[in-house]
Amino acid sequence: MYTQGLDQQGPANERREGVESPADIAAFQARIDAEEKIEAKDWMPAAYRRTLIRQISQHAHSEIIGMQPEGNWLTRAPTLKRKAILLAKVQDEAGHGLYLYSAGETLGTSRDEMVNDLLTGKAKYSSIFNYPTLSWADIGAIGWLVDGAAIMNQIPLCRCSYGPYARAMVRVCKEESFHQRQGFDIMLKLSRGTEKQKEMAQDALNRWWWPSIMMFGPSDTDSKHSALSMAWKIKRFSNDELRQKFIDVTVPQAEFLGLRVPDSELEFDTATGHYKFGAIDWQELREVIAGNGPCNRQRMARRRKAHDDGSWVRAAARAYGDKQAAKKAAA
Amino acid sequence: MNKELALLAYVTRLGDNALILAQRMVQAVTLCPELEEELANANFGLDYIGQARLFYSYAGKLEGKGHSEDDFAFLRDAHEYRNVLLLEQPNGHFGDMMAREFLFESFYLLQLDALQSCDDTGLAEIAARAVKEIRYHLRHVSQWIVRLGDGTDESHARMQQAINDHWPYTGELFSADAVDVLLRSDFNGPDLDVIREQWQANVAAVLSEATLGKPDDGWMASGGKQGRHSEHLGYLLAEMQFLQRSHPGANW
Numbered sequence: 157m158y159t160q161g162l163d164q165q166g167p168a169n170e171r172r173e174g175v176e177s178p179a180d181i182a183a184f185q186a187r188i189d190a191e192e193k194i195e196a197k198d199w200m201p202a203a204y205r206r207t208l209i210r211q212i213s214q215h216a217h218s219e220i221i222g223m224q225p226e227g228n229w230l231t232r233a234p235t236l237k238r239k240a241i242l243l244a245k246v247q248d249e250a251g252h253g254l255y256l257y258s259a260g261e262t263l264g265t266s267r268d269e270m271v272n273d274l275l276t277g278k279a280k281y282s283s284i285f286n287y288p289t290l291s292w293a294d295i296g297a298i299g300w301l302v303d304g305a306a307i308m309n310q311i312p313l314c315r316c317s318y319g320p321y322a323r324a325m326v327r328v329c330k331e332e333s334f335h336q337r338q339g340f341d342i343m344l345k346l347s348r349g350t351e352k353q354k355e356m357a358q359d360a361l362n363r364w365w366w367p368s369i370m371m372f373g374p375s376d377t378d379s380k381h382s383a384l385s386m387a388w389k390i391k392r393f394s395n396d397e398l399r400q401k402f403i404d405v406t407v408p409q410a411e412f413l414g415l416r417v418p419d420s421e422l423e424f425d426t427a428t429g430h431y432k433f434g435a436i437d438w439q440e441l442r443e444v445i446a447g448n449g450p451c452n453r454q455r456m457a458r459r460r461k462a463h464d465d466g467s468w469v470r471a472a473a474r475a476y477g478d479k480q481a482a483k484k485a486a487a
Numbered sequence: 488m489n490k491e492l493a494l495l496a497y498v499t500r501l502g503d504n505a506l507i508l509a510q511r512m513v514q515a516v517t518l519c520p521e522l523e524e525e526l527a528n529a530n531f532g533l534d535y536i537g538q539a540r541l542f543y544s545y546a547g548k549l550e551g552k553g554h555s556e557d558d559f560a561f562l563r564d565a566h567e568y569r570n571v572l573l574l575e576q577p578n579g580h581f582g583d584m585m586a587r588e589f590l591f592e593s594f595y596l597l598q599l600d601a602l603q604s605c606d607d608t609g610l611a612e613i614a615a616r617a618v619k620e621i622r623y624h625l626r627h628v629s630q631w632i633v634r635l636g637d638g639t640d641e642s643h644a645r646m647q648q649a650i651n652d653h654w655p656y657t658g659e660l661f662s663a664d665a666v667d668v669l670l671r672s673d674f675n676g677p678d679l680d681v682i683r684e685q686w687q688a689n690v691a692a693v694l695s696e697a698t699l700g701k702p703d704d705g706w707m708a709s710g711g712k713q714g715r716h717s718e719h720l721g722y723l724l725a726e727m728q729f730l731q732r733s734h735p736g737a738n739w
Binding site for chain 2 (some may be wrong): 219224461
């Protein structure tokens with residue numbers, strides 16, 4: 157019922173927004189510039205709505221698909237404590253997906269529609285989750301690097317101009333920083349452990365470093381969505397600014413762990429106070445986004461299978477709900 | 488067997504039941520039919536891992552040989568595990584998982600409830616904590632039995648089959664061996680005959696609301712409590728234990 161209601165809301169909004177007078181747009185931009193939060197029922201340009209739906213649903217899908225690479229080590233976690241922490245983390249990701257879909261629904265697109273866009277391949281999710289988790293150290297590396305990069309991206313989103321998204325991100329960020337600490341703790345244990353454990357940690361860093369750097373997206377000169385998102389204060393910092401910040405924070409952490417960052421050109425520039433780093437293989441990122449990463453097909457196949465296998469359960473729950481409603485109506 | 492060994496065996500069994508079911512739940516992560524069920528499944532799995540840790544830590548204390556919770560979990564072979572066979576059964580589909588959890592938790596809730604007032608304080612304290620968790624699990628899973636039983640023709644058929652398939656594993660829950668007998672006589676532990684009657688009544692009530700038939704008690708599988716398991720457990724443990732086994736003595 158709830159989602160059907162949302163489905164019907166779409167055309168009404170489109171009509172209302174069909175006439176976007178320059179005065180409306182100027183008034184909207186003035187609110188943004190004054191750092192006012194835009195709420196679900198407020199007028200907004202159709203392009204602003206579309207941009208947010210795209211971004212929020214991608215974010216939600218990333219949380220859901222992101223459960224898979226980590227879930228891959230749940231059955232093999234080395235201690236009961238680690239198993240519990242990892243399961244709690246994967247559960248948090250499901251929770252993030254849930255409240256991000258809810259934030260998306262406030263914009264007039266139902267969760268079913270968003271999920272359908274994921275399943276048909278129309279909607280994307282973060283490229284990082286198309287890489288495999290090959291050892292336990294990868295679970296550490298994901299927490300440390302991937303969640304670390306996600307936090308860099310997401311903390312500014314807590315001040316995003318769209319209220320429901322900003323509020324969802326406050327909660328998400330709190331949990332992400334806990335995940336990041338847990339990931340670093342796994343790496344710390346491994347890097348202070350046996351030779352084999354150290355090798356495991358270094359190998360994980362070797363494989364996850366560049367994909368993590370790519371998580372910030374194309375460089376500013378090639379980013380097609382950036383300028384408008386900045387003007388609308390959906391985005392606060394450019395891809396390259398955030399990437400640099402991440403590298404500056406993370407390299408000393410790698411040094412603390414006694415691990416080598418796999419970039420021979422990495423060098424601290426005393427003049428700028430930033431690390432200089434080597435060239436990013438943008439072709440790799442383009443391939444992964446185009447569906448040709450190591451795990452794209454596997455991740456989507458698993459998601460589709462879970463969705464298909466669950467269809468009889470969802471049908472039963474609907475049928476049962478209808479029966480109960482009919483009984484109540486008859487009583 | 489003396490009463491101390493019986494208590495140790497009993498607590499270890501409780502830990503084994505909790506861990507094996509947790510491991511099965513963990514295997515279902517990212518495969519649930521709804522996002523809300525992902526949250527519930529992970530939540531319940533976390534409860535069971537937590538219970539396993541409490542039972543194993545207490546078992547280590549009772550045993551007095553310096554074994555940690557992880558030694559119990561990761562360094563025992565299949566024949567040393569004493570979980571009931573019901574819990575090691577493969578996940579199957581969502582209805583199978585619900586059937587397994589429903590039949591077990593209908594028992595486990597009564598078992599924990601009785602253990603809260605047993606004469607061993609350590610065990611009673613863990614039971615008092617666990618019983619709260621299992622009470623809400625059972626409410627959740629019972630609702631699914633009803634929804635799936637009284638949903639569509641397809642879900643009714645699948646749910647009935649799932650109940651039928653898991654039924655022969657329920658006998659073991661109530662067949663008291665020397666450990667159960669000593670726990671009852673020396674620690675004021677659960678009376679399995681009384682629990683069985685309550686279980687029958689509670690299960691029958693939910694199945695009836697779900698428009699499902701209650702299977703007849705025919706042949707019942709047994710052996711899990713004595714360490715004679717199905718083929719499934721070896722694979723479950725091989726996967727779960729591999730890091731500890733291939734890196735002896737490492738810290739994680």
